[in-house]
Amino acid sequence: MATAAAPSRQTRPLFADRVAMLDTENAFKVGPYIKEVEDAGHQVVRCNIGEPDFPLPRHIAEEVKRQIDNDLTHYNDPQGILPLREAIAHTMGEARGIHITPDRVVVFPGAKPPIGFTQQTYCNAGDEIIYPSPGFPIYESFVRYIGASAVPLHLEESSGFSFDGSDLRRLITDRTKLVYINFPSNPTGGVATRDQLNEIAQVVLANTAPEVRVYSDEVYERILFDGEKHASIASVPGMEERTVLVSGVSKSYSWTGGRIGWAVFPTEAEAAVFKNLNINYFSCVPGYNQMGAKVALESPESEISIATMVDAFSKRRDFVVDALNSIDGVRCQKPKGAFYVFPNIAGVCESLGAIEAHASLPSPVRDFTTPSTLFQLFLLFRHHVATLDRKSFGRIGSEGKHYLRLSIATSLEQLKLGMQRLERASRDADGFRAFVQEGRHLY
Numbered sequence: 001m002a003t004a005a006a007p008s009r010q011t012r013p014l015f016a017d018r019v020a021m022l023d024t025e026n027a028f029k030v031g032p033y034i035k036e037v038e039d040a041g042h043q044v045v046r047c048n049i050g051e052p053d054f055p056l057p058r059h060i061a062e063e064v065k066r067q068i069d070n071d072l073t074h075y076n077d078p079q080g081i082l083p084l085r086e087a088i089a090h091t092m093g094e095a096r097g098i099h100i101t102p103d104r105v106v107v108f109p110g111a112k113p114p115i116g117f118t119q120q121t122y123c124n125a126g127d128e129i130i131y132p133s134p135g136f137p138i139y140e141s142f143v144r145y146i147g148a149s150a151v152p153l154h155l156e157e158s159s160g161f162s163f164d165g166s167d168l169r170r171l172i173t174d175r176t177k178l179v180y181i182n183f184p185s186n187p188t189g190g191v192a193t194r195d196q197l198n199e200i201a202q203v204v205l206a207n208t209a210p211e212v213r214v215y216s217d218e219v220y221e222r223i224l225f226d227g228e229k230h231a232s233i234a235s236v237p238g239m240e241e242r243t244v245l246v247s248g249v250s251k252s253y254s255w256t257g258g259r260i261g262w263a264v265f266p267t268e269a270e271a272a273v274f275k276n277l278n279i280n281y282f283s284c285v286p287g288y289n290q291m292g293a294k295v296a297l298e299s300p301e302s303e304i305s306i307a308t309m310v311d312a313f314s315k316r317r318d319f320v321v322d323a324l325n326s327i328d329g330v331r332c333q334k335p336k337g338a339f340y341v342f343p344n345i346a347g348v349c350e351s352l353g354a355i356e357a358h359a360s361l362p363s364p365v366r367d368f369t370t371p372s373t374l375f376q377l378f379l380l381f382r383h384h385v386a387t388l389d390r391k392s393f394g395r396i397g398s399e400g401k402h403y404l405r406l407s408i409a410t411s412l413e414q415l416k417l418g419m420q421r422l423e424r425a426s427r428d429a430d431g432f433r434a435f436v437q438e439g440r441h442l443y
């Protein structure tokens, strides 16, 4: 009988190749940097945070506590408990003028998990995925991991960080399988008009096969300014059958720690695939939080909490946009929704010498950073304001684009302080040169 050759003990890579393909969300990476600055005795103005600075509304918190006391603390339906799916179907459907049944709804631990699950479910290697850039980084992060091809749709400042049908049409090919859209947008606060959404929908319907899906990330649907009403691509006739419609409690109800998000799928069969992914990854989402989410969606008290929060964001937005535009070398549009501003800082990068400083860095340091990254880190380590750079919102094609994202989910007093510091940093060419020379925090 042949004996198997003795296994060789030659070294093997520890990690599978795909590990290197997954990118990340820098919003989580900046936390340790802030700690470092604070440990050195400085108070940091946090304009990096992607979560509302309001407490979880009382009526929601009370319901969560009540359901823990009711012992709703066990495994439950991996698709999401029926009372919550009914509430989602009703409120999402009513707001969009469409009929949603609870069997097309799946609940996840936040609005983030369906982003990667959607790529895993619909895309094979080589399929093309179109996504906004700048955009929420997780869209791009997953693409190489699942072996698909990334096709960034570059949003231009001159178009209010929105896009129309012709912008999308240029990117569609026979390999297009999935298109992400996100209005109101993170990081720009851009919002598509109804006409733009209609055009985008017509382009999808006329140029792609029925199996191509649009992922409409609507997590900021309740955070709109100037009396604007949310518009969803799923409302356009023919699009409900094409759209994975996503929202959640993190932003609208100031409940990022509740980890409740959901998606509405075109068919029950598609929802069943995602339910099975839930079973494979985490079984289910805590029932008491799901009941809290049901109350969040249905209680009239939620309308008051949302209005209070949006009113505060709106006042802060007006202040911050004016303050930024009064700084030499900064240009900032007024966002129509979400709680971010996305100033163009090309003038500051030039006057501080960030563009040449970046070009003179040795490779590979240069490849890990950009001029706006250098300014972002200079601003944090030397002037104590935490923000995020342009490449944190899509790396591919971000070269030569000089922007920052500032969150306005922090008090007006802190924002005032932050703007003073940013103004000072924008003039501190000597400090910037010394910071780059020191070379400790360049990416």
Ligand SMILES: Cc1ncc(COP(=O)(O)O)c(C=O)c1O
Binding pocket: 050, 109, 110, 111, 112, 113, 136, 182, 185, 186, 217, 219, 248, 249, 250, 251, 256, 260, 261
């Ligand atoms: C556009 C967008 N989608 C999804 C998410 C994820 O939200 P959640 O906290 O519900 O997972 C975020 C969070 O920042 C976001 O900005």
